[in-house]
Amino acid sequence: MLLKNSHSATALVVLSLSRCAFVTGAAVQADTSLRQCLTDAVQGDNDKVQFSEEEGFLLSDVRPYNLNLQYSPFAITYPESANEVAEIVACAASKGRKVQARSGGRDFINKCIGGQDGHVIVDLHMFSKVEVDSQTNVASVGPGNLLGDMVRGLHKNSGRFIPHGSSRTVGVGGHFMVGGLGYTSRQHGLSIDTLQEVEVVLANGTIVSATEDEHQDLFWAMRGAGASFGIATEFKVKTKAEPAEVVEFTYVWESDDPAVLGNALKAYYEMVQDQKLSLKLGGTLRLSKTSLVFSGGFFGSEAEFDQVGLGSRLPPASNTTIIPNHPWITFMEDILASGGATNNPAYFAIEDTVITRPLLPTNQTLDAFLDYIYTTFTDSAQWSFLFDIYGGAVSEVRPDATAFPHRDALVCVTAYVSTADATDAQTEKVLEQAVLKLQGGDSDSFGSYAGVASLSLGEKAQVKYWGDNLGRLENIKAVYDPKDVFSTPQGVKPARG
Template sequence: MAYFRKIFTLCFLAGLASSLQDRGQNLRSCLEAALQTDTARVRFSSDPEYAIRNLNPFNLNLQYNASAVVYPNSTEEIVDIVSCAGKYGRKVQARGGGRDFINRCLGGADDAIVVDMVNFDKREIDKETGVAVFGSGLLLKDVARFLHENGGRYFPHGASPTVGIGGHIMVGGMGYSSRKNGLSIDAVREIEVVLADGTVTQASRSKDPDLFWAMRGAGASFGIATQYTFQTMPEPATVLSYVFNFTSNDPAVLKKAVKAYHKIVQDPNLSRNMGGTTRLSRNSFLFDGAFFGTEEEFNSMRLESRLPNTTSTIITANLSWIDYSEDVFSHAGKTNSPAHFYTQDMGVSRHNVPSDASLDAWLDYIFSADSDSATWSFQFDLTGGKTNELDSDATAFPHRDSIYFMTAYASSNGETSDKTIKFINEAVLRLQGNKPDEYLSYVGVASLAHGKNAQKRYWGTNLPRLEKIKAQVDPDDIFSTPQYVKPASL
């Protein structure tokens, strides 16, 4: 009997291997047919230099191996690609700029089909109405330059040049001008979406309003956006750039600067014209950003008198919007390279501002604990203003009461160690006053730290509605990573 069981097992395994090989070959044939047999636009994990040329993970700690990366030219090709994925049991993930902190743009797990949107580069504008249409494969820098060159228009968006407009809209779209003019999603009027069943819809407030609601803040869970329609506005008339720099080997100096900043951002009368970011590292605290008004208006906030003595201060007034944007893009581009890193974040509103005791516990910890030689930083992005005018359920983006987001970041020369990960997690926990459940997180700064609670952290009280919409438009969870919205039935 043992002999026959062994023969049966060997035959079964051989049959299984053959079946898997056949499925792989059939998937290849299906995808090649979807792309008009243009084999240069579909690459598979078995192809030479696939990882280097086609995967390009942003976080080098997470080496997910997608089954294939495809480069469609049309919405119709995406429909066929999604059909292939469903037929052969694969998940699908669109990729724009590819700048995702946990590589969800590669599926967040092995064996996904990655749809690279690089060829979706449509850009047009009606100069009379200011309505603009952009393909979801464009980068933020492409959008900013096109709008400037075609009527001096703009809409609020982020400052990282290599971020794709597609992914930016999916998560909300915050930027320096958001306090003045809102989020990117607040300027969106229509989204063309390919759904799991092959339907192509033009989602808006009047057509498929539930889908339109979900796409603005949680979009990657529901379909592939191929293009966006925006209502643009005139560029800011003038921009003032400011930099307050504190450099010291004495933690006490940096702690004092952090606490002063923390008081400033809680000021309910802080001008909406002000947008900014701060970065705390081991030897420096940098507070910089943009003010969308005159130098006199900026000076009226008396920021310098509310901060400790700086190492250096640079104020540059009367900049054009495009000159300021290009300067920001040039500096941000230097930090957008793939690396081994780990992140965590938290959104802070007026009802859960860290106490002085929490600030002290956090600051004391980061300047004394062992980060295992990692380079660390804590970034605070100022929000509020115009973004707070809408209710938390106006779109899928739930953070309408936030005043800032904090991102903790640690990078290492090789794979990020458990000690470094613990350092970041413990630091954030101290800033939260050991009450992590009181804080939401921004889906645009994804972290593996959230585990099974990721969806609740990202979408809060909007999650039940998102799960119901997911069950309607993608019940089989085709557009999926471990941290995306799941259908209500699952």
């Protein structure tokens, strides 16, 4: 439910009271039975299961990331083992309750707390293992790790790494389930491309190991749409040796003139079209009201970086910082630190679009986009647009090889606006229209990344997230979760008939 102002909040209270008058004795009895079942599932430890009426439940346990979207789960559970997760799922399913897992909680539409009222939430923060087999270099990683925890854990285990994102408060569980894009993806692919095995708790409360040889369909679905199919309690990933050296770079353009920033944006788009652009280069471009920042890493030597010629490809910057010969872990600590240490709740709206080579915007399209955002956003709205460069190893995998379909993505754009109070409908609409301008007015030709979910997609969400893979996903869902226990409004639904 979307809380826009005090009047709507009051209306919700009245509605809730009216509902209470019709709660039957059978429903109360079922809830009582479920409470006991969930408590038993965590060995009777009351600290490991919290219910909605308990003091501090919203702030201490629910912790919504997007304050525009306030949902009230039935319970938040804190299991310590796959067996406890299985018992929790079995309890909830037997009483007709929906279930969702929460890893890091950095969820733009709060689907990790259900995306609706009344869900049973499985918080996975205790699943924090990071171990590397020194013989095979396969790591066992718990879904409760944040990306920063995993980076440090793999580094301590003989200097290993996998491709992943750059926000340290993102949880491994959610990140792996949608794909896992990051700075090294152009050279090494997605996080899901390293997966060898996933331990999964199914909707019927059983635990299975999904691999290329066992539960192949489930393994395929978990790599891109996992939250709709089960709860991952452990990942086994094939690690690589850390890059020997990294060149960290930042180019900053500062100006009150949108044309100055626009010229740099156009140069960036021209650069990413170069099919010979070194795959060792990874980065993101951030556009805000008075600045444009291109930052990232080159995973090679300073001499190789110089050959890329960023200085000649881009217009003169206001400030440039280039730090060569960085150890991998130092570079990652710098990148992770820039994202903040905690998931601070905020009022915001978010949109995204996946841009393929044939759909790259023309300079005319970019001009229309820039003109719109600089003349339409209100002064109070804090907005930014991220343009992440991909291609390379990401595109070397077939779109149907995993559930993640966007293998031909060249640029992924994330549009974000935050407000001091509840984000109003007009501000949300401006953000949607800004992305539409970038798409040249043809949104149907563009996909969306499930890791940047937006409620504005409505009934198109599933097609946007999973494209031609959606039909197969729905068929697999009908086998593994026919009652849609692992349910969110934008999740995969089971095929019917």
